[in-house]
Every structure is written in C-alpha cells, then in structure tokens.
Amino acid sequence: xxxxxxxxxxxxxxxxxxxxxxxxxxxxxxxxxxxxxxxxxxxxxxxxxxxxxxxxxxxxxxxxxxxxxxxxxxxxxxxxxxxxxxxxxxxxxxxxxxxxxxxxxxxxxxxxxxxxxxxxxxxxxxxxxxxxxxxxxxxxxxxxxxxxxxxxx
Amino acid sequence: xxxxxxxxxxxxxxxxxxxxxxxxxxxxxxxxxxxxxxxxxxxxxxxxxxxxxxxxxxxxxxxxxxxxxxxxxxxxxxxxxxxxxxxxxxxxxxxxxxxxxxxxxxxxxxxxxxxxxxxxxxxxxxxxxxxxxxxxxxxxxxxxxxxxxxxxxxxxxxxxxxxxxxxxxxxxxxxxxxxxxxxxxxxxxxxxxxxxxxxxxxxxxxxxxxxxxxxxxxxxxxxxxxxxxxxxxxxxxxxxxxxxxxxxxxxxxxxxxxxxxxxxxxxxxxxxxxxxxxxxxxxxxxxxxxxxxxxxxxxxxxxxxxxxxxxxxxxxxxxxxxxxxxxxxxxxxxxxxxxxxxxxxxxxxxxxxxxxxxxxxxxxxxxxxxxxxxxxxxxxxxxxxxxxxxxxxxxxxxxxxxxxxxxxxxxxxxxxxxxxxxxxxxxxxxxxxxxxxxxxxxxxxxxxxxxxxxxxxxxxxxxxxxxxxxxxxxxxxxxxxxxxxxxxxxxxxxxxxxxxxxxxxxxxxxxxxxxxxxxxxxxxxxxxxxxxxxxxxxxxxxxxxxxxxxxxxxxxxxxxxxxxxxxxxxxxxxxxxxxxxxxxxxxxxxxxxxxxxxxxxxxxxxxxxxxxxxxxxxxxxxxxxxxxxxxxxxxxxxxxxxxxxxxxxxxxxxxxxxxxxx
Numbered sequence: 001x002x003x004x005x006x007x008x009x010x011x012x013x014x015x016x017x018x019x020x021x022x023x024x025x026x027x028x029x030x031x032x033x034x035x036x037x038x039x040x041x042x043x044x045x046x047x048x049x050x051x052x053x054x055x056x057x058x059x060x061x062x063x064x065x066x067x068x069x070x071x072x073x074x075x076x077x078x079x080x081x082x083x084x085x086x087x088x089x090x091x092x093x094x095x096x097x098x099x100x101x102x103x104x105x106x107x108x109x110x111x112x113x114x115x116x117x118x119x120x121x122x123x124x125x126x127x128x129x130x131x132x133x134x135x136x137x138x139x140x141x142x143x144x145x146x147x148x149x150x151x152x153x
Numbered sequence: 154x155x156x157x158x159x160x161x162x163x164x165x166x167x168x169x170x171x172x173x174x175x176x177x178x179x180x181x182x183x184x185x186x187x188x189x190x191x192x193x194x195x196x197x198x199x200x201x202x203x204x205x206x207x208x209x210x211x212x213x214x215x216x217x218x219x220x221x222x223x224x225x226x227x228x229x230x231x232x233x234x235x236x237x238x239x240x241x242x243x244x245x246x247x248x249x250x251x252x253x254x255x256x257x258x259x260x261x262x263x264x265x266x267x268x269x270x271x272x273x274x275x276x277x278x279x280x281x282x283x284x285x286x287x288x289x290x291x292x293x294x295x296x297x298x299x300x301x302x303x304x305x306x307x308x309x310x311x312x313x314x315x316x317x318x319x320x321x322x323x324x325x326x327x328x329x330x331x332x333x334x335x336x337x338x339x340x341x342x343x344x345x346x347x348x349x350x351x352x353x354x355x356x357x358x359x360x361x362x363x364x365x366x367x368x369x370x371x372x373x374x375x376x377x378x379x380x381x382x383x384x385x386x387x388x389x390x391x392x393x394x395x396x397x398x399x400x401x402x403x404x405x406x407x408x409x410x411x412x413x414x415x416x417x418x419x420x421x422x423x424x425x426x427x428x429x430x431x432x433x434x435x436x437x438x439x440x441x442x443x444x445x446x447x448x449x450x451x452x453x454x455x456x457x458x459x460x461x462x463x464x465x466x467x468x469x470x471x472x473x474x475x476x477x478x479x480x481x482x483x484x485x486x487x488x489x490x491x492x493x494x495x496x497x498x499x500x501x502x503x504x505x506x507x508x509x510x511x512x513x514x515x516x517x518x519x520x521x522x523x524x525x526x527x528x529x530x531x532x533x534x535x536x537x538x539x540x541x542x543x544x545x546x547x548x549x550x551x552x553x554x555x556x557x558x559x560x561x562x563x564x565x566x567x568x569x570x571x572x573x574x575x576x577x578x579x580x581x582x583x584x585x586x587x588x589x590x591x592x593x594x595x596x597x598x599x600x601x602x603x604x605x606x607x608x609x610x611x612x613x614x615x616x617x618x619x620x621x622x623x624x625x626x627x628x629x630x631x632x633x634x635x636x637x638x639x640x641x642x643x644x645x646x647x648x649x650x651x652x653x654x655x656x657x658x659x660x661x662x663x664x665x666x667x668x669x670x671x672x673x674x675x676x677x678x679x680x681x682x683x684x685x686x687x688x689x690x691x692x693x694x695x696x697x698x699x700x701x702x703x704x705x706x707x708x709x710x711x712x713x714x715x716x717x718x719x720x721x722x723x724x725x726x727x728x729x730x731x732x733x734x735x736x737x738x739x740x741x742x743x744x745x746x747x748x749x750x751x752x753x754x755x756x757x758x759x760x761x762x763x764x765x766x767x768x769x770x771x772x773x774x775x776x777x778x779x780x781x782x783x784x785x786x787x788x789x790x791x792x793x794x795x796x797x798x799x800x801x802x803x804x805x806x807x808x809x810x811x812x813x814x815x
Contacts, residue, residue, distance in 0.1 A: 017382070020382065024380075024381065024382065027329075028337075028380065028381060031331065032322070033322070033325065033326075033328075033329035033331070034321070034322015034323065034324075035322070036326070036328075036441075036442060036490075037328065037442070037443075037519060038441050038442060038443075038522070039522040039744065039745060040521060040522060041522065041744060041745075043522075043744060043745040043746065044441055044522075044745060046441055046442070073322065074320075074321065074322035075321065075322045075323070077321070078321055083317075083320065083321070087320040087321065090316075090319075090320045091312050091316045091317060091320060092312070094312060094313060094316070094711055094712075094715050096186075096313070096316065096319050096320070097186035097187070097188075097491055097715060097716075097719055098185055098186030098441075098488070098489065098490055098491030099186065099315065099319035099324055099488070100326060100440075100441050100442045100490035100491065101441050102319050102320060103319075103322050106320055124753075125753045125754050125756070126753075126754070128753045129752050129753045129754050130752075131752075131753065132441055132745065132750060132752060133441065134438075134439060134440060134441050134490075134491055134493070134723065134750065135186055135491045135719045135722075135723070136718060136719035136720070136721065136722025136723045136726075136751075137715070137718070137719060137722075138722060138751075138752075138753050138756035139718060139722070139756055139757070139759070139760050140715070140718070141753075142753070142756070
C-alpha cells in the first residue's frame with residue numbers, strides 16, 4: 001500500500017504493507033537509521049520519535065497510524081547545524097557512552113521540555129523512565145535535561 | 154596465522170599523514186562507548202603537536218591496523234597508549250629531521266606547532282614533508298615523550314569525538330550499515346541452544362513473497378528476503394524437527410590460587426572465627442541493541458561489518474567458516490551498542506556471513522530481543538564459601554576461600570589463564586598471613602562468556618561483605634578494620650579519600666546507612682561508599698554513591714568519571730534487580746519484563762567520582778573497576794540501615810524482609 005508521510009517536515013512516500021512499523025519504514029525505507037531498534041515491544045525507548053510533538057515508540061506505531069501525524073526523528077531535531085538545546089546539553093554533560101539509547105532519550109527530553117519547560121527532577125525521571133540505558137548514564141542525562149531547561153529560561 | 158603474537162611496531166602501521174594534513178592513528182582496539190577513540194586522539198594530538206580535530210583514529214579495520222588480540226580487561230589505554238605515544242613522538246622527530254633538510258636549519262632550532270615544523274617565521278606543513286615519502290620505520294623503544302607542560306589535550310576533560318554524531322542520529326552502528334543490493338536475513342531458532350535440525354520443511358517459507366534464499370548449513374537454518382519483515386515471516390513459517398541435545402557442560406577443574414600451610418589449624422585456633430557463603434545468580438550482558446551484523450561474501454573475498462572486540466579473531470573464524478584465506482576477509486568493526494564483553498563472541502557476524510554466502514548478496518542480520526536473551530552468553534552463577542579467624546588483637550590470622558563457578562570467558566576453560574579470568578580478584582587485597590584460595594570450575598548447561606570484570610565483581614561481593622562481617626563481629630569500625638590490613642599506600646589513599654568525600658562516620662537518617670568496599674582491579678585502585686534507604690517492604694533504594702579511583706596517569710578525567718559512574722550504575726542494577734531465569738539449559742527470560750534492569754527512577758541522586766590518579770604510575774583501565782565493589786558496598790549499607798545481612802543476590806525486597814525480620 002502507498003502511504004504519504006510527513007517526516008522531519010518533508011513529505012515522503014512509501015509502498016509497504018499497512019502493518020509495517022514506523023520504525024521499519026524509517027530505518028529500511030527512508031534511510032533514517034538514527035532511530036534505533038531495541039526490543040520491538042515498546043519496553044526500552046530506543047526507537048522513540050515525536051508524533052505531533054508527543055514522544056512515541058516507533059516500533060509500536062504502524063505506518064498507517066504515522067501517516068496522519070507529523071513525525072520528527074532525531075535527525076530532524078536540530079535546525080540545520082544549530083543543535084536543539086537538549087542535544088547541546090547531552091554533549092556538554094557527556095551524557096552518553098555507547099550512545100545507542102541516546103536518540104530515544106533526546107526525543108523524549110525534547111518533548112518533555114515542550115510540555116514542561118522547567119521540569120523538576122522527578123518530572124525528568126518520570127518522563128525518561130521508559131528509556132533503558134545499559135551503560136548507566138542516567139545521572140548525566142538528568143543533568144543534561146536540567147541544563148537544557150536552564151538554557152531555555 | 155595471525156595468532157603468532159605481535160610483529161615489531163612500525164610507524165607506517167601506526168601513524169599516517171594524509172596529503173590534506175589529516176593525521177591517521179591506527180589501533181586494533183575497538184571503541185564501544187568507553188572513550189578510547191578520544192583518549193588516543195588526545196595522546197596523538199599532543200605528541201605530534203596537531204589540533205585534535207585533525208586526528209582521525211582508525212580502530213580495528215583488519216585491512217589497516219596492526220594485529221591485536223582483542224579489546225577487554227580494561228587494558229586498551231594501558232596497552233596501546235605507550236605504543237601510540239611512541240609512534241607519534243617518533244613521527245614528530247622524523248618530521249623535524251626532514252624539515253631540517255628542507256629548510257637547511259639545524260634540528261635544534263626547529264619547533265613544531267599545529268601541524269607545522271617552524272623556525273621563527275619560516276614553517277613547513279607536515280603534509281608537505283611526507284608528500285614524496287610517507288613516514289615509515291621501526292618505532293624505537295626509547296623515543297622521549299614531550300614535556301607534560303606542552304600537552305594541550307591529555308589530562309583535560311574532553312567531550313567524546315563521536316558525541317555530535319550520537320545526539321544527531323548520524324552515528325552509524327552495525328545495524329545501520331546499508332549496502333547496495335542488501336537483503337535481510339533471519340535465523341530459524343531451535344527451542345534451546347545446541348539443538349540440531351533432523352527434518353526441515355521449508356515449503357511454506359519458500360512461498361512467502363520476497364524470499365531470496367533458504368539456507369541450510371550444518372545446524373544453521375535460515376532465510377534471506379528482500380525485507381526484514383518477509384524474512385521474519387518466512388522464518389516463522391518453517392517446520393523444523395529439532396533434536397534437542399543436552400549441551401556439553403564442560404569439565405570440572407580445581408585450581409589452587411594461593412595455598413599457605415596451616416590454614417585450617419590457624420582458623421580452628423583463632424580468637425574470633427566466622428564463616429559464611431555468598432551466592433550470585435547468572436546474569437546477562439543484555440545490550441540495549443541486540444546483536445547485528447552485515448556481511449558481503451563473494452566467491453573469493455568477504456567484508457563483514459560487525460560489533461566485535463576481537464576483529465582479528467573474528468577474521469580467523471570467518472575465514473575458516475567460509476573456506477577463504479584470512480587475507481581475503483576484511484572485518485570492519487562498527488560502533489556497537491555497549492555489550493560489556495559479550496562481543497567477544499562472533500555469533501551474528503558468522504551467521505550473517507553464511508547467509509550472505511548462500512544468498513549471493515550482502516545480508517543484514519538483526520537479532521531480536523528474545524534471541525539476544527535466549528542465545529547470548531551469560532555471566533555464570535557463583536557460590537563463594539569463606540571462613541576466617543582473627544587473633545586476639547582483632548587482626549586476620551587466617552583466611553579460607555572456595556570459589557565455585559563456571560568458565561567466565563568464551564571458548565571453554567584453559568587452565569593457563571582460567572584462574573586469572575574465573576578466579577579474578579579471588580585473592581583478598583589485604584595483608585593476611587595464612588590463606589588458602591581455591592577456584593572450583595563446575596559444569597553448567599548455560600553458555601557462559603565474558604561480562605564486565607568477569608568474576609571479580611562476584612569475588613569482591615563476597616570478600617568485601619565478609620570483611621564487614623568480620624569487623625562487626627569483632628566490634629571494629631569497618632573502614633579502620635580494612636585499613637589495618639592494608640600496606641599499599643595507593644589502596645589506603647582511595648579508601649581514605651572516599652571516606653572523606655562521603656562523610657563516612659556521620660550517622661545517616663532512620664532506615665539509612667552507608668557501606669564501604671574497595672579493590673585493586675588490573676592495577677586500578679578503587680573504593681566506593683554506597684548510601685541506601687530500606688523501606689518497610691524491604692525495598693532498597695540507592696540514594697548516593699561516592700567513588701575514589703586511582704588509575705595512574707589519567708588521560709581524560711571526565712572520561713574516567715563517566716566510565717566509573719557507568720560501572721557503578723550497571724553493577725548496582727545487577728545487585729538490586731538482575732537474575733537470568735532458566736529451566737536447565739533453556740533460558741526462559743525473553744524480554745525486559747522478565748529481566749528488569751535499573752531505570753531512571755532507580756538511578757541514585759548522586760554518583761560522586763574523585764579521580765586521584767598517581768601521575769607517576771602507568772595508566773590503567775577504568776572500564777571495569779567501577780563495577781567491582783558496589784555490590785558489597787550496597788549490601789554493607791543495607792546491614793547498617795536495617796540489620797539485614799544479605800549474602801544472596803539480587804538484593805530483592807523479599808530477601809531483605811526475610812533477613813531483617815528473622
């Protein structure tokens with residue numbers, strides 16, 4: 001089936017079965033590999049993208065559902081070479097090791113700051129809680145989100 | 154054969170200066186988030202006097218880098234930094250020598266800056282000095298290092314070179330490799346590892362749209378299709394009659410690590426005697442990104458993109474599996490999801506290569522989460538028996554330690570280094586006049602292999618918990634009790650430093666407590682203090698952790714802190730939550746819902762890492778040591794908080810309740 005998607009502000013067309021996941025379309029049809037596969041069950045957060053500004057698991061979103069929403073992936077978060085404050089803050093706090101979970105965390109953090117520009121630490125922990133990180137950068141990621149919120153102040 | 158050991162180090166295999174002035178530094182080590190690319194770039198930029206932006210570090214490409222046995226044991230920086238430093242320093246002296254000829258100026262008058270050799274106002278670019286004749290030659294052992302005062306990068310906090318690519322999604326992991334004409338493979342899995350197919354009915358699988366190849370190679374059954382979903386649907390459509398074989402469980406070994414005379418007698422005659430046993434369940438590396446590989450196998454050559462810690466070992470295995478000679482196989486290590494030792498095994502790359510050979514096309518293979526839990530190797534369980542006696546002054550008189558576990562590395566047990574791996578840190582880091590320490594390797598149906606720090610975190614959980622028990626049993630303060638058994642000033646220093654930073658000795662709130670533990674891991678000194686709170690239900694909350702670490706000369710202090718923090722966070726997760734569930738050889742854990750790990754809500758409010766490296770000592774690793782003492786520090790803190798002595802991990806609320814209310 002043909003689907004028309006809006007991804008990072010660009011109209012894209014794909015021809016895939018309707019049950020295909022948004023994750024698969026992004027990675028295998030559109031070459032947007034920054035969205036990572038982690039579990040395929042919405043349990044780890046590695047594949048999170050923004051759908052109409054809300055952070056969602058792209059592995060649980062079908063292409064059909066995605067077609068009615070504006071999708072933003074990690075590749076579309078920066079404005080050209082100007083990074084989103086969350087991206088800058090993750091670099092400044094060195095809030096990554098292997099970096100595999102970072103794309104998803106950055107997307108949820110960006111969505112959080114849209115919703116709550118000055119979140120408390122508990123807000124941050126709650127908003128990011130579905131993002132598993134095996135390298136153990138949770139503390140740094142919390143600091144990074146606080147730093148990004150400060151920049152927006 | 155590549156396994157014959159290291160060739161003499163030659164400059165052309167270590168440092169290359171490109172026509173545009175880019176400095177390429179080459180190493181067989183692998184980056185997987187531990188920051189070695191950045192650490193190596195810092196070192197080379199300083200020693201060669203170029204801006205770090207101009208340094209490219211090539212890691213693990215078997216077509217370019219010198220042979221390397223593998224990246225593990227937190228030894229990359231320790232092993233490679235002296236060689237890269239000498240190579241860069243040697244390159245610089247050669248460039249000065251060449252500039253001296255070009256400029257007709259004596260060498261002593263020349264200096265370097267930002268990729269140029271300079272003499273007052275005159276200067277010549279490195280790239281111009283190598284245009285006709287690339288740098289080459291055996292690297293001497295005694296090239297003098299530049300004066301530390303001339304360093305711009307080493308020793309300074311530095312963002313990781315890959316950071317921008319990671320936050321923008323541009324970083325390319327193994328699963329992100331896309332090749333022209335690439336197809337997608339899936340392996341048909343048996344109910345339990347090691348099963349062999351007796352009969353395979355692939356009729357339904359063949360009928361699935363997009364199927365490119367059905368593969369049967371030894372015990373491997375697989376399928377390749379145009380799209381990943383098609384390959385997975387086809388794999389599900391196979392009817393396979395599997396012969397389930399009980400996996401080989403390995404032999405029994407008894408390896409004495411230390412055997413002093415008269416231990417049993419000294420324990421029997423001690424003023425205070427204590428014994429206890431500790432147990433840890435099997436746990437698994439559980440990378441967030443399951444294993445993946447992309448292979449492009451042709452009739453006479455193969456290129457394999459993989460997350461691997463042993464590119465040359467993998468090349469050898471691939472060559473054997475594909476019937477090619479090693480020189481025709483190129484392994485290109487990609488940035489992998491952190492795997493903490495699991496990538497010592499080349500499962501996905503070997504499978505992808507076989508699928509590609511049959512398909513005649515490049516093949517992308519992505520394991521699912523369930524495959525990763527069911528078929529990846531695990532850290533074996535451990536059962537640790539310890540007994541000790543104190544003399545009348547409260548000093549340890551004798552110590553007996555029996556470690557029962559399985560092999561901690563892939564490829565079976567080798568008695569030559571088995572004690573170093575499976576018995577790692579089994580011998581206490583304290584002054585003990587008589588001790589017997591024995592490693593017992595016992596059979597297991599599980600597939601076991603490397604996981605961060607191998608057996609050290611298991612042994613230190615037992616040893617440092619038991620030290621606490623001895624201190625409490627003899628009414629000695631736990632830190633003072635440790636210090637009176639330490640001669641090494643560097644070890645003493647990290648215990649004292651962590652005590653100072655954590656406010657050790659000050660009472661915490663109700664139901665809260667501090668616990669301490671430390672070790673020496675591969676030359677790195679580390680001590681940690683955990684602060685916990687135990688609620689009425691027995692749930693342990695980790696409030697804060699302090700660590701003091703001495704890894705010798707420190708290249709990137711913030712990189713060190715990040716690694717130590719990560720080790721602490723990961724190991725705290727093992728300690729509080731993790732246990733791989735199995736029925737005989739079959740792993741029944743299949744997803745994160747049955748293998749919970751620490752999340753954002755569980756992260757301690759603070760992890761304070763004091764890096765106090767002895768700059769006169771050689772650099773030692775930091776990837777693993779942080780993970781080693783924390784289990785005991787937490788268990789010791791739980792004892793202070795609520796009186797429950799937990800000797801069995803994970804430290805679940807039920808166990809805490811049972812021990813507390815007993």
